Amino acid sequence: MVNPPILVLILAGARSDRLHALGRLRTASALPYGGKYRVIDFALSNCVHSGLYRIGVLTQYAPLSLHGHIGIGRAWDLDRRDGGVRLLPAYARQRGTNWYRGTADALVQNRNVIEDAQARHILVLSGDLVAKINFGPILDRHEQRGAALTIVTVPAPSGAGEWRRPVLSEPGGRVTAIPDRAADVGAPVSSSVFLFRARELRARLDRPDVGPDLMRDVVEPMLAEGQPVYAHPFDGYWRQIASIDAYYEASMELLAPYPALNLHDPDWLIFTPSEDRAPAIVAGDGDPAGCLMAHGCRIEGTVRRSILFPGVHVAAGAVVEDSIVMHDARVLGGARVTRAIVDKGVRIGEGASVGGGEGPPNRDYPEDLAAGLALIGKGAEVPAGGRIGANTLVDIGARESDFPARELGAGSVVRARGGRRA
Amino acid sequence: MTAAVTYAMILAGGLGSRLCLLSEKRAKPAVPFGGKYRIIDFTLSNAVNSGIFDIGILTQYRPLSLRDHIATGRPWDLDRKRGGVELLQPFQGWRENDWYRGTADAVWQNWLEVEERGAEHLLVLSGDHVYRMDYRPLVEAHLARGAEATVATFEVPREQASAFGVVRVDGAGWITGFLEKPKDPPSGKISMGVYVFHCGVLREALEKDAGRTSAHDFGKDILPALVERGRVLAYPVPGYWQDIGTLDSYYQANLDLLSPEPAFPLEDPRWPIFTPSTENPPARLGPRAQVRASIVTHGTIVNGTVERSILFPGVVVEEGAVVRDSIVMGDSWIGPRAVLDRAILDKRVHVGRGAVVGRGDVAPPNRVCPEHLSSGITIVGKHARVPEGVAIGRNARIAPDVTEEDFPGGDVPSGEALERPGGVPAHAASGA
Numbered sequence: 001m002v003n004p005p006i007l008v009l010i011l012a013g014a015r016s017d018r019l020h021a022l023g024r025l026r027t028a029s030a031l032p033y034g035g036k037y038r039v040i041d042f043a044l045s046n047c048v049h050s051g052l053y054r055i056g057v058l059t060q061y062a063p064l065s066l067h068g069h070i071g072i073g074r075a076w077d078l079d080r081r082d083g084g085v086r087l088l089p090a091y092a093r094q095r096g097t098n099w100y101r102g103t104a105d106a107l108v109q110n111r112n113v114i115e116d117a118q119a120r121h122i123l124v125l126s127g128d129l130v131a132k133i134n135f136g137p138i139l140d141r142h143e144q145r146g147a148a149l150t151i152v153t154v155p156a157p158s159g160a161g162e163w164r165r166p167v168l169s170e171p172g173g174r175v176t177a178i179p180d181r182a183a184d185v186g187a188p189v190s191s192s193v194f195l196f197r198a199r200e201l202r203a204r205l206d207r208p209d210v211g212p213d214l215m216r217d218v219v220e221p222m223l224a225e226g227q228p229v230y231a232h233p234f235d236g237y238w239r240q241i242a243s244i245d246a247y248y249e250a251s252m253e254l255l256a257p258y259p260a261l262n263l264h265d266p267d268w269l270i271f272t273p274s275e276d277r278a279p280a281i282v283a284g285d286g287d288p289a290g291c292l293m294a295h296g297c298r299i300e301g302t303v304r305r306s307i308l309f310p311g312v313h314v315a316a317g318a319v320v321e322d323s324i325v326m327h328d329a330r331v332l333g334g335a336r337v338t339r340a341i342v343d344k345g346v347r348i349g350e351g352a353s354v355g356g357g358e359g360p361p362n363r364d365y366p367e368d369l370a371a372g373l374a375l376i377g378k379g380a381e382v383p384a385g386g387r388i389g390a391n392t393l394v395d396i397g398a399r400e401s402d403f404p405a406r407e408l409g410a411g412s413v414v415r416a417r418g419g420r421r422a
Numbered sequence: 423m424t425a426a427v428t429y430a431m432i433l434a435g436g437l438g439s440r441l442c443l444l445s446e447k448r449a450k451p452a453v454p455f456g457g458k459y460r461i462i463d464f465t466l467s468n469a470v471n472s473g474i475f476d477i478g479i480l481t482q483y484r485p486l487s488l489r490d491h492i493a494t495g496r497p498w499d500l501d502r503k504r505g506g507v508e509l510l511q512p513f514q515g516w517r518e519n520d521w522y523r524g525t526a527d528a529v530w531q532n533w534l535e536v537e538e539r540g541a542e543h544l545l546v547l548s549g550d551h552v553y554r555m556d557y558r559p560l561v562e563a564h565l566a567r568g569a570e571a572t573v574a575t576f577e578v579p580r581e582q583a584s585a586f587g588v589v590r591v592d593g594a595g596w597i598t599g600f601l602e603k604p605k606d607p608p609s610g611k612i613s614m615g616v617y618v619f620h621c622g623v624l625r626e627a628l629e630k631d632a633g634r635t636s637a638h639d640f641g642k643d644i645l646p647a648l649v650e651r652g653r654v655l656a657y658p659v660p661g662y663w664q665d666i667g668t669l670d671s672y673y674q675a676n677l678d679l680l681s682p683e684p685a686f687p688l689e690d691p692r693w694p695i696f697t698p699s700t701e702n703p704p705a706r707l708g709p710r711a712q713v714r715a716s717i718v719t720h721g722t723i724v725n726g727t728v729e730r731s732i733l734f735p736g737v738v739v740e741e742g743a744v745v746r747d748s749i750v751m752g753d754s755w756i757g758p759r760a761v762l763d764r765a766i767l768d769k770r771v772h773v774g775r776g777a778v779v780g781r782g783d784v785a786p787p788n789r790v791c792p793e794h795l796s797s798g799i800t801i802v803g804k805h806a807r808v809p810e811g812v813a814i815g816r817n818a819r820i821a822p823d824v825t826e827e828d829f830p831g832g833d834v835p836s837g838e839a840l841e842r843p844g845g846v847p848a849h850a851a852s853g854a
Contacts, residue, residue: 035704036720263703264723274699276497278688279457279719283680290709295458295720296689305709 006139007119007198008052009110010043011103012127013060013090018243018368021377021396022343027059028241029127030066032326032344034254034263034270035292035307038069039241040127041272044076044085049268050135052123054083056113058106060090060099075273088113102212108205119198124214126192130250131238132261132268138195138232148200148227149219151175153188154238164189165215169231175223178215188231191238194219200227237261245371248341251307251324255290277310284316301331309344318348323355332384339390340374348376349384349400355392359410362391369393369411380416388412427543427561427618428505429536430474432465433525433640434549435482440668442794443803443819444768448487450666451549454751454769456679456688457717457732459697460491461666462549466507467695470498472557474545476505478535480528482512482521497696510535524638530628536621544624546640548615552675552686553663554693560657561618569655570623571648573597574616576663583607585667587615587641589656597654602641611656613641614663623648662686669794669801673766676732676749680715688717700735700752710741726756740775748780757810766801768822773802774810785816785836795819 012029019028029040040057047055055078059066066087072078073085088110090100100106107114107124114122121142123135133152142150153167166187168177178190194214204210204218211217223229237260239250253259263270277296282288286299288308293299296311301318311328314320318331322339329346331337337348338356348354355374362369369375369391376382377396383403388394389410395402398416408414434451444453451462462479469477477500481488488509494500495507510532512521522528529536529546536544543564545557555574564572575589588607590599601607617640627644636643648654662685664675678684688695702721707713712727721735726743736753739745740760748762754771756762762773763780773779780800787796795801795817802808803822809829814820815836824842834840 257708264706264721269701270703271701274701276694276696276699278695279717280705281680281688282713282716282718284682284715286714288713289707289711291707292704293707293718294704298689308704 005117005119006052006054006121006123007114007117008047008055008123008125009088009107009114010040010055010057010125010127011106012040012066013058013063013100013106014103015061016128016242019241019247020244020365020368021375021393022244022247022341024062024396025378026062026065027127028247030062030069031128031241031247032309033130033241033247033251035294035309036274037270037272038066039130040066040069041270042130042132043125043127044070044073044078045268045270046131046133046135047123048076048078048271050133050139052135053078053080054117054119055085056088056110057085057127058088058100058110060106063087063089069273071273076271086113102217103214104205104210104217105212107201107214107218108210111202111205114198114202114205122196122198122201124194124196126240128241129192129238130241130261131191131234132236132265132270133193133234133238134268135195138193138234141232142195142197142230145173145230146228147195147230148197149222149229150195150232151219151229152191152193152195152234153231154191154234156186156189167231173230173232175229175231178220178223188233190215191234192240193234195232244341244368244373244375248324248371248373252305252322254292254307255305275310280308286314286316288314296328301333321356326378335382338374339372340376342376343378343380343396345379346376347381349382349386351384352382352386352388354382354388355390357390357410359390361411362393362413363411364413365393366411377416380414388414426565427541427545427557428474429476429478429539429541430469430545430547430557431510431529431532431536432462432469432477432479432547432549433528433615434462434479434488435485435522435525435528440794441666441672442669442791443801443822444669444672444766445484447484447804447822449481449483449485449549452484452488452491453666453672454734455552455666455672456676457719457734458700459688459695460488461552462488462491463695463697464552464554465547465549466492466498466500467693468553468555468557469545469547470500470696471693472555474557475500475502476539477507478510478532479507479549480510480522480525480532482528485509485511491698493698497698499696508535522638524636524643525640526628526631526644527638529624529640530632530638533625533628536625542621544619544621546617546619550666551615551663552666553614553659554661554686554690554695555616555659555663556693557616560616560659563657564618564655567595567655568653569618570620570651570653571645572618572655572657573600573645574614574659575611575656576614576659578610578612580607580610583610583612586612586665587645588612591656595656596652597649597656600641600645600649600654602639602646611658613645614659615641615665616659617645623651623653669766669799670797673749673797673799677730677747679717679732680730702735705733708741711739726758731762734769760808764799764816766799768802768804768806770805771802772807774808774812774826776811777808778813779808780816780818781813782815782836788817788819788837788839790819790839 016023016028078085280297288303300316301314317334334351340355372390380398383400395416500507708725725741734752740758742759757775802820809826814834819839
């Protein structure tokens with residue numbers, strides 16, 4: 001894929017307000033996923049499997065976990081002399097400091113990167129996608145059609161996801177409209193993967209009046225001007241991690257008997273920096289089934305239908321069901337974790353019970369925490385014997401003293417006093 | 423690391439004939455261990471955790487898998503501008519021009535490496551032991567006592583000591599006798615194969631030994647000679663140390679990892695064991711999987727039952743299959759309703775549906791290697807294919823690369839050795 005050269009820009013800087021405690025210390029792109037990955041591993045691995053080795057990752061909100069994760073790109077063979085991966089955080093300039101005000105503005109502020117690359121095409125994609133996409137055929141088609149822009153589309157997500165604007169096109173693929181209303185139920189939607197011909201994108205970004213939003217201020221004007229904009233349907237597994245529910249569902253889908261997203265496919269492995277951990281050990285009466293289990297886990301209790309990240313310890317007598325438990329979290333003896341997302345380093349005290357049952361939506365975030373999940377923020381400590389119902393949120397770094405009561409009904413919120421952060 | 427010792431040599435050349443099939447196509451230090459490691463990882467990790475980042479590995483027998491494993495040394499942070507890791511194989515030179523005649527000869531033939539570094543003391547390690555050890559206190563003791571050589575020692579039950587070099591120590595800690603594999607060991611104090619030498623003294627001893635008719639071996643020749651000079655210190659090391667000398671000790675050391683409170687926990691954040699990680703997703707346990715007291719690595723898929731076993735990366739245990747008291751190496755496939763019982767499977771073994779590996783009660787020792795395969799373990803070589811429904815007894819040995827056609831009679835009785843037609847087991851041929 002040396003000719004024509006392609007520059008990839010991964011948008012990974014946006015704050016995901018709907019992720020709450022999961023997304024306060026990291027962007028959706030940096031979310032741990034699938035037992036050992038972070039979400040952005042999919043974008044990066046897709047690129048290298050597609051032969052695209054010139055990549056910029058645009059970061060802004062809470063970038064440290066992402067920067068540490070990507071490093072010089074060794075895990076993806078992106079520590080290269082020619083190309084490789086570059087982290088592109090917003091930075092201060094002589095004429096004022098400018099945060100990225102939006103997706104298009106982030107591109108504008110990296111115009112020099114785009115110019116230096118001298119690429120013929122620029123692939124712009126969102127870093128919060130979970131999908132295995134081969135960009136090769138998309139590029140080929142893009143070239144053949146002489147497209148100024150190819151929008152990769154996916155079938156409109158069913159279920160309760162966010163509403164997305166449909167991308168309407170002629171039978172030949174030429175996009176006719178991207179209506180702003182729910183006019184065409186069932187029409188495909190944008191996958192947040194855009195392939196631009198560099199000339200047209202640069203011309204657009206060079207305009208002094210270009211707005212901050214990629215869809216509204218770049219894509220739509222190109223369409224309005226009659227430039228050749230095409231839709232390229234992608235019908236494989238595709239999820240965008242924009243909410244707690246979307247994250248939970250996309251995670252649990254990995255546990256299906258024949259998951260739509262096969263992480264074991266030797267031809268399209270997802271790369272990630274490996275940690276130096278010993279293999280998982282099932283000890284004593286440990287009994288795990290129906291789960292993904294990473295290195296460093298120690299399982300002495302029962303685990304069903306769950307995803308366990310490296311270093312999770314489930315002590316004797318503890319039960320973990322239908323849950324996501326991240327790095328080094330400990331579920332102590334006799335504790336029970338049901339339908340919960342347990343962030344890194346959490347400690348679930350002995351005999352405690354987290355999640356499960358039903359109840360009203362979360363008191364403070366009824367929109368985002370209503371499906372029955374309990375969310376335990378990074379480094380929080382759930383006291384021994386504590387009981388926490390469904391749709392509850394325990395703040396990052398909350399301690400025993402932060403719990404107003406031993407028993408908290410569905411929809412409760414536990415705040416960490418003093419703004420403590422793990 | 424104390425500046426006096428900055429360079430270590432690891433002896434990794436030996437033919438591990440007592441590991442039977444496992445070491446026929448790889449050097450013993452390259453034998454897989456503990457779910458994701460190879461035996462040499464323990465020594466290499468000990469070295470870098472002790473601050474030694476300049477290492478020579480002396481190899482001779484089947485170095486390819488070791489070479490692939492070590493590569494540039496990146497997992498150990500040994501891909502460095504200064505120092506790093508180097509595999510020292512026999513070479514042709516104007517003076518020395520031969521295979522290594524023994525461990526001492528291997529070091530002697532590479533003496534230039536030692537000299538170039540200008541170090542005053544040299545750490546010599548062995549690549550086939552499982553243990554955690556900080557070499558710094560050893561070196562400090564060596565320097566503080568002004569020893570010419572210091573030997574790390576370990577206590578084993580006296581009846582087991584005859585497999586090792588046994589040391590006699592005086593009240594002040596000086597070694598007064600060094601007996602290599604004595605028939606009637608005076609004590610259980612054995613050499614761990616971890617030495618610090620004063621380079622000048624070692625050079626002299628190696629040079630003298632090179633010109634003599636001897637085994638050119640550290641344990642048999644060099645240490646006894648140095649002990650006579652009276653300045654060889656014993657440095658006792660507590661804790662866990664396991665020589666992977668035999669198939670039985672290999673099997674036991676692996677299964678020891680599964681005890682509720684293992685004497686040697688693989689996971690220790692203060693002293694991690696490094697190894698190249700394979701690109702594999704987390705282990706996937708199906709809804710009907712039953713996994714008890716086992717080690718499970720990335721890339722494995724379990725839909726059957728696994729008890730007291732160790733699964734290496736990429737192993738698949740299909741539905742209804744049972745893996746019990748077994749060690750299954752990378753990318754092996756255990757078909758539906760197949761059974762493994764006290765079996766060691768090398769990499770990429772294919773066990774057809776309903777086949778049994780390890781059937782029966784008491785069993786005669788193996789016909790081909792009776793002294794190494796008599797405790798009931800059945801071993802299957804790399805890339806072998808066990809046909810559907812076939813039963814293999816205990817103490818049996820299935821050669822690498824056999825296919826379904828090589829099982830003309832169907833079942834393989836206990837104590838039997840199944841070879842490829844025309845294939846001769848390497849160590850049987852060499853008489854080892």
